Amino acid sequence: MEACTHPATGPDRARLTMAVTRAFADALTGELPRLRRFAHALCGNATLADDLVQDCIERALTQAQAGRDIRSLGPWLRSVVHNLFIDEVRRAKSRGTGMDVQDFSNDLALSVPPSGGEIADLLAATARLSDEHRRILILAGVEALSYREIAEELGTPIGTVMSRLARARAALRAILDPAP
Numbered sequence: 001m002e003a004c005t006h007p008a009t010g011p012d013r014a015r016l017t018m019a020v021t022r023a024f025a026d027a028l029t030g031e032l033p034r035l036r037r038f039a040h041a042l043c044g045n046a047t048l049a050d051d052l053v054q055d056c057i058e059r060a061l062t063q064a065q066a067g068r069d070i071r072s073l074g075p076w077l078r079s080v081v082h083n084l085f086i087d088e089v090r091r092a093k094s095r096g097t098g099m100d101v102q103d104f105s106n107d108l109a110l111s112v113p114p115s116g117g118e119i120a121d122l123l124a125a126t127a128r129l130s131d132e133h134r135r136i137l138i139l140a141g142v143e144a145l146s147y148r149e150i151a152e153e154l155g156t157p158i159g160t161v162m163s164r165l166a167r168a169r170a171a172l173r174a175i176l177d178p179a180p
Contacts, residue, residue: 027070028060031077034143039081041138044123048088056080075153082135125175133168140165
């Protein structure tokens, strides 16, 4: 009598696991440019964005064996980055920023107005928006997601996405060009 082996046991199971892990790693690698762009637009700081992406990838790699669906990897990764960013904002609020004023007493950069330009103004204005408005503007403007894709990612109706986006744009306009 021949031994009956299930295709997902022994060496076959190891090959299947490696194939799933490889597909997950390839999908993860493909998401990196979009994920970095999203993180940078979210926080406005390249160093913090890189840290957020690194922490996100670390979490994603721990999920590789959990059988996560790679077709919805992008929205999940953006959600992880967003949550990590919120955690960082909360941490920063609770600990504050400590600086010695004496370190800046002879700094010429503090006595000359910075020449930021329109991009710097836009980044500063975006940073002043609520988290909800900033996130939806990034998904629509930077990531170029459709209303339907944004609604699916945020778990909200399309009408809600449209109204939030309209309010976010109005808030951004009000910050950039305040009425006299």
